Amino acid sequence: MAGCSKKDAPYVERSVNDLYNDAMDAMTANRFKDAVKHFDEVERQHPYSPWAAKAMLMSAYANFQVREYDKSVSSLESFIQLHPGHEDIAYAYYMVALNYYDQISTIDHDQRMTEKSERALDDVIRRFPESQYARDARLKMALARDHLAGKNLDVGRYYIKVGAVVAAIGRFNKIVQKFHDTSSIEEALYRLVECYIKIGLDDQALACASVLGHNYPGSKWYVEAYQFISQYAPHLLKATQPAN
DSSP states (O other): OTTOOTTSOOOOOOOHHHHHHHHHHHHHTTOHHHHHHHHHHHHHHOTTSHHHHHHHHHHHHHHHHTTOHHHHHHHHHHHHHHOTTOTTHHHHHHHHHHHHHTTOOOTTSOOHHHHHHHHHHHHHHHHOTTSHHHHHHHHHHHHHHHHHHHHHHHHHHHHHHTTOHHHHHHHHHHHHHHOTTSTTHHHHHHHHHHHHHHTTOHHHHHHHHHHHHHHOTTOHHHHHHHHHHHHHOGGGHHHHOOOO
């Protein structure tokens, strides 16, 4: 028959209770792929049941457990579109963020997932600021921002290495402007001192050194900045000398 495929699951009508219970049994046994099939059947066979929306969420969670991130996000986005007033809507937004967050790579790799994670986490915080999910999202947001800042720092160092100082300045300034609350800020300020001195912009170098000394006087990067200035721009020392 032209309209059928051997891969299509046979349609066996079952009660919503049986399907949902089988799905939960599979979840308990960590058989997440089986759970997805049962949860999807709840939605397919009983789309107007109160359990259909819950099954959609649980299917997304089960897919997340087996790292089927695209399928999980697709289910969650459908849930958000179809059930914007559902009592678990905050959880749905949070799970979207978790799918992206779980894919955050190391600093050496592309950071597009980190950016998606940051946007999704921010969405949770803005929409549901008093929820338990917002509290966890804030913690994860800090790590996501650290990753993004670290990537800019890594690229900036590379630009210095190949002599693209102006491009490096752009990366370090991005950290100062957008990621000043991350662990990369101190080195970014030092690198700006280094770059500005290399291209003869002493005033900008002095400004960055002053910010570094004022905000992070005990930082190793302030010591590095002082030593760099001592060697390459000693005329700036008077303004940047550490306080006794």
